[in-house]
Amino acid sequence: MTRLNWGMIGGGEGSQIGPAHRLGAQADGNFVLAAGALDHDAEKGRAYAQSLGVAADRAYGDWREMLAGETAREDRVDLVTVATPNSTHFEITKAFLEAGFNVLCEKPMTMTVEQGEEIVKVAAKTGKICAVNYCYSAYPMVREMRQIVRTGQVGKIRLIVTNFSHGHHGDATDADNPRVRWRYDPAMAGVSGQFADCGIHALHMASFIAGDQVRTLSADFASTIGSRTLEDDAMVNFRLEGGTVGRLWTSSVAIGRQHGFDIQVFGETGGMRWASEQPNQVYYTPVGGRTQIMEKGEDGLSDEASRLSRVAIAHPEGFPLAVANIYVDLAASIRGEVRDGLPLASDGLRSMAAVHQAVASAKADGAWVDARPPMFRD
Amino acid sequence: MTRLNWGMIGGGEGSQIGPAHRLGAQADGNFVLAAGALDHDAEKGRAYAQSLGVAADRAYGDWREMLAGETAREDRVDLVTVATPNSTHFEITKAFLEAGFNVLCEKPMTMTVEQGEEIVKVAAKTGKICAVNYCYSAYPMVREMRQIVRTGQVGKIRLIVTNFSHGHHGDATDADNPRVRWRYDPAMAGVSGQFADCGIHALHMASFIAGDQVRTLSADFASTIGSRTLEDDAMVNFRLEGGTVGRLWTSSVAIGRQHGFDIQVFGETGGMRWASEQPNQVYYTPVGGRTQIMEKGEDGLSDEASRLSRVAIAHPEGFPLAVANIYVDLAASIRGEVRDGLPLASDGLRSMAAVHQAVASAKADGAWVDARPPMFRD
Amino acid sequence: MTRLNWGMIGGGEGSQIGPAHRLGAQADGNFVLAAGALDHDAEKGRAYAQSLGVAADRAYGDWREMLAGETAREDRVDLVTVATPNSTHFEITKAFLEAGFNVLCEKPMTMTVEQGEEIVKVAAKTGKICAVNYCYSAYPMVREMRQIVRTGQVGKIRLIVTNFSHGHHGDATDADNPRVRWRYDPAMAGVSGQFADCGIHALHMASFIAGDQVRTLSADFASTIGSRTLEDDAMVNFRLEGGTVGRLWTSSVAIGRQHGFDIQVFGETGGMRWASEQPNQVYYTPVGGRTQIMEKGEDGLSDEASRLSRVAIAHPEGFPLAVANIYVDLAASIRGEVRDGLPLASDGLRSMAAVHQAVASAKADGAWVDARPPMFRD
Amino acid sequence: MTRLNWGMIGGGEGSQIGPAHRLGAQADGNFVLAAGALDHDAEKGRAYAQSLGVAADRAYGDWREMLAGETAREDRVDLVTVATPNSTHFEITKAFLEAGFNVLCEKPMTMTVEQGEEIVKVAAKTGKICAVNYCYSAYPMVREMRQIVRTGQVGKIRLIVTNFSHGHHGDATDADNPRVRWRYDPAMAGVSGQFADCGIHALHMASFIAGDQVRTLSADFASTIGSRTLEDDAMVNFRLEGGTVGRLWTSSVAIGRQHGFDIQVFGETGGMRWASEQPNQVYYTPVGGRTQIMEKGEDGLSDEASRLSRVAIAHPEGFPLAVANIYVDLAASIRGEVRDGLPLASDGLRSMAAVHQAVASAKADGAWVDARPPMFRD
Structure with a gap:
């Protein structure tokens, strides 16, 4: 090859x-x-x-x-x-x-x-x-969650709760540091700070795992450090097209959280939890049963998860190899294989629409708005 | 005695x-x-x-x-x-x-x-x-968090994020079980389901630790199981009198969460995290520093935490002894000692006002409302 | 009553x-x-x-x-x-x-x-x-482990690994503190320091869960702080009567361990892990399957575990209530009910024999010795 | 370049x-x-x-x-x-x-x-x-631990406790699987099974972090599955040249442990813990103080740790990039830079000597033996 x-x-x-x-x-x-x-x-x-x-x-x-x-x-x-x-x-x-x-x-x-x-x-x-x-959507165990939803193992998804919150911009004495400041300055960052920076990863992942798209949202933004114009903390409630309830919290002033990106998916017959700081496990609970720890590399995972893992069970694979997995799928796609896990332009567009609509909602005291780009509306 | x-x-x-x-x-x-x-x-x-x-x-x-x-x-x-x-x-x-x-x-x-x-x-x-x-407010390490806030060790509180979510009502086939059903039936439970049952513990704790009261809130309620009238999942954004931003998620359909009550408090100079399933630790992070694991019973804790602990460091104390701590403070108060940690009628009233106002907000698509009881408004 | x-x-x-x-x-x-x-x-x-x-x-x-x-x-x-x-x-x-x-x-x-x-x-x-x-043997989830062994759910026990190690005597500058020093002084503590103080809890628990008795052992003792006569760190390998391999580490100079008492039990068809700092869970893994988190209070636990728990699932119960469980069983026994979980004089005797024989083994460079008291030998 | x-x-x-x-x-x-x-x-x-x-x-x-x-x-x-x-x-x-x-x-x-x-x-x-x-010695946080020892931050090392135990060979019905069986067959694996396969990683790491060499050891080997000639479980006590006490447990029948490689290092003024399944953190405790969570990528780490990390704090890096770090050091060494972290032939030799001597000790009921290769003896 x-x-x-x-x-x-x-x-x-x-x-x-x-x-x-x-x-x-x-x-x-x-x-x-x-x-x-x-x-x-x-x-x-x-x-x-x-x-x-x-x-x-x-x-x-x-x-x-x-x-x-x-x-x-x-x-x-x-x-x-x-x-x-x-x-x-x-x-x-x-x-x-x-x-x-x-x-x-x-x-x-x-x-x-x-x-x-x-x-x-x-x-x-x-x-x-x-x-x-x-x-992040290219981590093997995130792909596994998506397959679990697809194959109906947790039933219809009722609720998704996701957070992407860190504390690395929580030091007010460092707020004028150029590497930090630009993110909260509309002249440089655009209409949104933390939600555009981190929140959209979480919003994308919610859609990605659910296999459904965000339809409406309501946002509460806060600038907890006085010198900032754009938000450094945001809560976004949303609904997917199929009715799934969504809750997304993102913050950059959550001191003590290093890279607190996690997602919980709750369906009719089971729940799942994944966190980016320990990306090789999924905690899965069938309704009425015990929580089970799923491990990257365990027997019986989907092809989608298996082919994106390189080393044996419990040998952790991290962020750089999640990026590498994007390239694995790109190479396969370029070579003509079918890869339906790649985030595409439509995903980039949906994120941008969600950012702009969240800003509008936050300005309107959390009014519910259509989160979709005009071209994807009914 | x-x-x-x-x-x-x-x-x-x-x-x-x-x-x-x-x-x-x-x-x-x-x-x-x-x-x-x-x-x-x-x-x-x-x-x-x-x-x-x-x-x-x-x-x-x-x-x-x-x-x-x-x-x-x-x-x-x-x-x-x-x-x-x-x-x-x-x-x-x-x-x-x-x-x-x-x-x-x-x-x-x-x-x-x-x-x-x-x-x-x-x-x-x-x-x-x-x-x-x-x-829950009588756990020693919760009292310690309150003292940390009081003594200014984490500066002014910018943000509180708290969850009280479990999955024990997540089985739709069990939804008609009388022990479950009544909580979602307005004839028996009143105006609110999950928020009134669990959420108010979290809301009380936010106020308790911050030493401040909820002023306004905006709620998003959902009944994710069709047969339910009252909410089994709720997100409540709020603001304390002093401006602190609050975020509270509560759910009873979060399958896999057993008793997911936790609180994160983020101030100007540090952050803290406590969870009811491991109530003997607080994770504390000074801004710019490493996360430290505080242990019930460690040297240097406040009197407030020390007097409510019975056994040595790392010997866990659990829920029944948190209830016992309420009685410890009651006995002391009855005997004439000053105990300012007891939750009182005013706290019970504030909770009830928050419940009713959250219901009103949720019905008004998340409009921000005054969370206070009339007698405590300006 | x-x-x-x-x-x-x-x-x-x-x-x-x-x-x-x-x-x-x-x-x-x-x-x-x-x-x-x-x-x-x-x-x-x-x-x-x-x-x-x-x-x-x-x-x-x-x-x-x-x-x-x-x-x-x-x-x-x-x-x-x-x-x-x-x-x-x-x-x-x-x-x-x-x-x-x-x-x-x-x-x-x-x-x-x-x-x-x-x-x-x-x-x-x-x-x-x-x-x-x-x-410690009266924690509900320890009793559950014993029932799991008894009912054959993990097959014959091959291996038990247990630790009881803390670091609270690890400060050499504090070694002369009378509250610490006596434990390492044969005039006051007897023949053994850390093994007699903490190790025997772990050794008892191994026997308790396995439903079998220690037959032989080999010990390696160390006094890592110069002023001490008795051991502050010990490794004891042992064999149960039925052939189970045992490994027990105990230390009081393991700085950073607060109360590191845990036990792992590995059988032919499954493994289990319990730790005293989070005593309300057991991690159970069937051979070839996923690790499951068992919770105190979950449906389907043995009567032995259920009757020693007071509050609902995921409401933690801690050390003082494990002591209380000893009294629960004592009260029942006094009232004439059959309670076979109580540690009795024979257990106290076996511990004493194990301590004295471990001391003898350590002095003989780890020679394997009979761990049993004379009256229980063949 | x-x-x-x-x-x-x-x-x-x-x-x-x-x-x-x-x-x-x-x-x-x-x-x-x-x-x-x-x-x-x-x-x-x-x-x-x-x-x-x-x-x-x-x-x-x-x-x-x-x-x-x-x-x-x-x-x-x-x-x-x-x-x-x-x-x-x-x-x-x-x-x-x-x-x-x-x-x-x-x-x-x-x-x-x-x-x-x-x-x-x-x-x-x-x-x-x-x-x-x-x-494993090339993980950034393992290098950091070595630097912490070198710079005296935890004082003289009293005790090292390390485990490398999994359960992937714990299924007796799978013991004849050729991929498993050869490891316990002396004709194919040599003198040792699990200790030679996994234990020597742990033994090397103990020396690596301590900056000292194993001098003597005493071993207890067990073949817990009847069809095996070589050990599938081993406990090795050892002493470093400088007197540090060492304890090493390795097993392949520890059902439920996926890749349980961890190391705890206890010195006069502090303790540290690292685990291969969460390789981006070190838990560090100064004597008398709180446990601190050190993160790969945090400010203030040694050059040795910093140069072997590729992405920002809390973005995990895993096993394949630890292997890559070996190549990073090899490239630097070939280009003439000084890299003293590379495991060299002398390390490979010491491991082989330790394996053979552990086998001899185990056969002699745990007699203490010289662990060093003849050419490195006094």
Whole structure:
């Protein structure tokens, strides 16, 4: 099986996201880094790409140069990862899709709902893959939960409760730190702070596991540190299309929570719980029975979970390999296999709509609003 | 130190709450069961009381007989516990207060806000203790959290997140079981199901630890099992008088949660977490520092926590001794010591107002409402 | 059901063990404190007993006076608890047994094996109950584990691994503190330090759950703090009569362990784990299956577990109520019911033999020795 | 920074260890798979190597061919990983070292102590790196523990307690399964079963963290399933050169333990605990203080821990990236940087000596023996 050619935009030297994508793309030998425009400083980007093994003529100074260069080649990259500042995702993703490239875009896919709808349309028109990096959904045991729901083992889902709360922005004396401050500044972060940053991972996962979409929501936002304009804490109640009740709490001032992303799914005949800090287990309880600890790698898991695990039971696999699983599914999809677990442009769009509608709801004292993008409404 | 005389109404043979109160009252040797009207069947009640060591002339057939009998005695009981069906709490509590008895009333103290205000007034007029059994607040480590807030160790409280969710009513095939059904039937349970049953413990604890009162709230109620009229799942957002943001989730269909009552308190300079299933620890994190595991019985705890613990560090103490701690504080108060941790009639009233207002909010699609009883509004 | 009369020797004002026994005896209303010789200072003992409600003529100055006084009464106490310094247990227990009293003796029952054999013989001759306070065996979920073994649900037991390790004597700068030092001084503690103090609880529990007795053992003792003569850390390998392999680690210098008493039982068809710091759960795993979390109070537990639990599932019950369960079984036994879970004199004797033989083994570089008292050898 | 050329022997299609090494070597972009003799079937090995991107002339049919081929090249591989069946490790490792290659050998490095000494001598003579894959020691938080010991933060180490116990061989009905049976058959596994398979990881880690070597040991072995010749359960007491007491339990019949590898280190001024199933935390307790939860990625960790972590705090990293960390250190060492954390041939030798001596001790009823290889004795 030959390796696929992979190109990356952004993720230059010193970034945190760059190494995660490179590890993810290369860990399983599916992709080889063949091209890149890694830095907003063209010279640094070219040099860094070459230090990573990219040929000189594919070490580009910026994304436009890369778009032109790769489009002109016979051996053009099979996949482009967009890991640039948020406000540029739309333009770059759209351009590469239109030129016929498959794209993996970092979240948020766009800044506005209109942009999101545009990407969805472009992806549909070109027939190319436009994936969005909701990487938590690629943990094997999250996939297992989805299969459990699909196969009816917990019955109809009544209720989903999910949290994504940390305390790393809880120090008011650090609030002016540029690495923290921008997230709460509308000029830089857009309409939402913590909900757009972390909450949408949780909202996506609720839909992903339930196999259903968010229809309505009601939001309560708070800026608990005075200097902030955007919310650092949010509660969002929601309803899925099928009637499932949803509750989502997200916070960045929850001091003591390191990375408190967890989800609980309660159906007619059973409940499940998963947490990102111990991602290799699911706690499953059949109604009237005892809680059982499911382990990644145990006998009898679904193919969906099994194929995304690399080492034996109780050998933990972590976040970087969840990112790698996104690339596993991308490689398979590019090679023509059917992979229905990949988060796609429609998911990116739904997130963006939910963010904007949550902001509107919060401003209207928690009024219930339609969470869907216009193009997906009835 | 002589023992105090204690009387009990309700809690007859076969009830679950009766043994818990008897253990609580007697465990530390503060009270001796001197009188009782334990059963709605007068004869059974008299016989059972005598089997527990109550003298024949103080083994009463009903509460009115007990009220008359005890009022007439010189050695009247020092405390009456009211553990009868919810709808009778008001009448009995009021009558004993007016006759000059101290009362411990099971929750809910009353069925209506008006009744609650009446009890508060009667208690104030008579100068007698009217306590309400929010027993979780008497766990040593909950008291420690309150002291940590009081002494400013975590700064101003920004955010409180609390859950009280179980799955024991999650089996739809069991929903018609009379022991389950009545909780969701307005004719028997009043205006609220799960929020009134469990949620108010969590709401009380938020106020208790914060040392502040709920001012406003917004509620989202759901009946996830079709045959139910009242809610079996609720999310309540709230604000304390001082501005603290609150989030409270309560559910009885969360299959796999046994007794998921926990509270997280996030202040300017630290966070804390406590859970009722492991009540002897608090997880405390100073801002910018590591999470520390505080243990009941460790050196340096407050007097408030230390005096309510009976055995050495890491020897767990559980729910029955939290109830016993309520009686410890009652005995001390009756003996004239100052105990400011006892939940009182005003707490019972605030809970009742919060329940009624949450119901109103939920009916109004989550509109924010004043959570306070009329007599405590500005 | 009338209350039984209970007498206590030792456990005076300020002792820790006294309140634990009083709570244990009185919590469920089975016993009333009717007599006591509570303090080595006769006057203080008499006064304290009366403050606890003991009649003046049964508030004794010492145990001999109590023995004489109670023997002379018609309404003599039904049970005597011996909670005096270790070196006096033998003499007092023997005297009361011979006078026809039921006795609950604190551990260690005796200081020598010979004394232990004497107690066993005396108890047999008189037909009175001589129980020893291995209270951990009275936790409901420990009883459940024993029933699981008895009913063959985990097959023949291959292996038991148990630890009882804490770090509360790990501070060398505190080693001369009299409350710590005596435990490692042979003049005061006898032949063994940590193994005699904590290890024998674990050894008893292994036998208790397995329903089998220790036959041989090999010990490795260490005094990790230089000033100590007796061991503060010990590893004891053992074999039960039926061939089960046993491993027991006990330490008092394991800094960070608060009360690390746990036991793992591995049979042919399943494994189980219980820990004293979270005593309301057992983790049970059928061979080839998932780990299940068993909860105190869940449906389907054995009568043995159910009758020793007081409150509903997931309401934790802790150490003081495990002590209370010893008294529950004592009351039932005194009333003529069959209770086979009570730790008896033979258990106290076996512990003493194991301690002395472990000391001998450790001195002989871990040589395997017969762990049984002479009277129980083949 | 150019990539290093890497060659692999063994780890062919369908093996579990092959992907782990390939991920480990390639995840961080340090190595590129340049040569391989991946399968005992020459043709399959050549084909598979090429499918992984190895050039046809470096896709070898067996290790001797690879040795000849690579020795003859200018661009010979910088590192050879030996992942063949255990009995061949010695011959292959020795041959490559002698030809001037750096080697990473899977454990066990050799089958006999004499072979181990030979490898140590050859590695010393050639000056090449001979590493052994004790990959657990490369977890960031294990490195942190070692730094904590080195810098004296917990004082002199008194006691180390470590377990590596699972239950995956606990099903007697599966004992004849060839994948299980060989481990307990001396003809295939050598002198030891579970201790050689898992125990030596734990023993290595004890030495690694303590910065000290095992001097003496005493072993108790058991074969709890009748059909087994070699032990499936072992307890090994040991002493380090500096006097530290050690206790190591390893089992493969501990049903319910998935991968129960943990280590507790107790020093004069603090204790620490780490477990392989939650490898991103260390529980640290200063003497007299509270237990603190240390997190991978937290501020203030040592460089040793920080440089081996790839993603932010509370984003878990698991087993495959611990293997990758071995390759990170190998790459650095090959490039001339000083890395003192790599497990080397001397570690492999010490393990082999400990295995053989534990077997001897167990046969001699637990007699204490010198655990060191002859060449490292005084």
